[in-house]
Amino acid sequence: MKLTEQQIKDSPDARGHFGAYGGRFVSETLIDSLEHLESEYRRLREDPDFLARFNSDLADYVGRPTPLYHADRLSSELGGASIWLKREDLCHTGAHKVNNTIGQALLAKFLGKPRVIAETGAGQHGVATATVAARLGLKCKIYMGAEDVRRQAVNVYRMKLLGAEVEAVEGGTRTLKDAMNEALRDWVTNVDDTFYIIGTVAGPHPYPMMVRDFQSVIGRETRQQCLEKNGALPDALVACVGGGSNAIGLFHPFLGDESVAMYGVEAGGYGIESGQHAAPLSAGRPGVLHGNRTYLMEDEYGQISGTHSVSAGLDYPGVGPEHSWLKDIGRVNYVSVTDDEAMDGFRRLTAVEGIMPALETAHAIAWAIKLAPQMRPDQSIVINLSGRGDKDMDTVARMDNIEVEGR
Amino acid sequence: MSRIEQRLTALGEQRRKGLIPYITAGDPNTGETLRIMHSLVASGADLIELGVPFSDPMADGPVIQRACERALANGCTSRDVLEVVRRFRETDTETPVVLMGYLNPVEAMGYEAFAENAAQAGVDGVLMVDLPPEEAGEVVPWFRAQGLDLIFLISPTTSDERIRRMGEHSSGYVYYVSLKGVTGSASIDAGAVEERVAHIRELTELPVGVGFGIRDAETAGAIGRVSDAIIVGSVIVDCIGRHPEGGDSLHQALKSLVKPLRDSLDTP
């Protein structure tokens, strides 16, 4: 379906709704802070000082613009559309997450909050938050599910080196959703001096809008780079979807371009039919969690289900509300690939292009590997290479039954 | 007049303060929940807030989180919670019961079906922690149609405009969350509560219940003097958690916890 400029501008509406999704479903104690955050954000995003600082940080600290790289060998091996990689893995700290943390930490600074907190799954958002907190001299506490602390040990150590306190959350399923519950509890308690830096386009309004705005730099650059390098817009965009921040960042500036097809790739885990996955858009239904209405994985009684994915960053039972809306109106195709397919994608990109993607990102690669041969050689695909795979060495080595020495 | 209104009006006429204990349904099991409800009434409870367990209780501290986990591990569903209320009503038709929980389990059943089933079971009111009045437009008519009171939380930072808006949507009572934090947090400042409750009374005619942070008889008395009712949750849920075997020892322990709260409220 074609989206008009006006529809894009009106999403979200004044109350944070994307169609039937989004909104602000939180306990009363947070409402006032969210209203304040929203009005301050709306003011600051027009403020020349704030914008100048944000843009110079993106350029000189993050290293933007990130390159748009032509994956020549992969393209010719697949024998279809030519494949381009938007290299968010080259951002400082190794993933797109930092685009958003730079923005929110600056907000915290402008609002005079001395302390920031964040939830993290793979640890990338935690590392990005700890990094900007160190740089801005903010106190920092990171909540991480105990299960994720185990599988992303390197990132836990990085956060600690950066001066953050890391709390392993033992409640619930001990993954990202529980880390988010705990961060929300911290925020309710310390709302006067604390800024909650949410790591994806989820949570109560204004977070999904704010995080999307900060991440949209990915799509704006991609658009310009495609026009410069190819003289044309891409035919398809592919991105992995956990909460959905790297995907919306790439997609959003293209929503009005009818010719651009979009694929959001969810974590299919052991396969959708196994029930052991993290693909709410592919196999869930609408409900309310973490402050917004969106597609969720839940049982018939509305209890949130446990999820499974080989990648900690996609292991979340919900998804940003804007994606739920884009699914319902048919603007974006949401698909899934299994753990095994993602691992194949990881190995293929590593072997053919010398680029080792994060396991989250490997889901997008795996889908593009299926998509490209069905397209013509004069067509092009941009994959959001959301992060690098260094943090996943332990996981991959374990699958190969190899103990990585020195730890 | 709803059962909640009747009860709170009667208390007001007697110049007495309401005691509202909170427990999580299904912890340690639904049979025990039913017995706990009766014994709370016997110890002086005026109204019962019955928690509907949820997998992600983000406004609750560790005590109620663990209770939710235990209840869900026992397989307690929202249907089972309604069944507990139905059985409670077989012998107690006077004590109001308010379901307290999160929106998603209600949505999963469907607003219309939930409202109908709850009213049939004998529920009097519903409080959904993550449903602010701005998002309640779709829910309110279904609950109204079944004569269920919808109760909202007011926090130390709720604006006057929003308190008025809650007044329009809600009935029964309003629940003043006396501190910034999750359930079971540190104790509260009666002086600050008094000021705030006085202000809330200027904006709504509904009775004001105060909860979060009331852990002992002394605080109960102090808060009771400046409000219409007190809500006590975590200390009771904690007591239940320490008696997983249920039975007599649990009921004795609950009695020695709740009685002093009642006495303190009744001491002018």
Ligand SMILES: Cc1ncc(COP(=O)(O)O)c(C=O)c1O
């Ligand atoms: C490299 C990378 N890509 C993607 C994600 C998933 O998040 P989102 O869907 O918000 O982009 C993560 C999350 O940790 C990540 O580290």
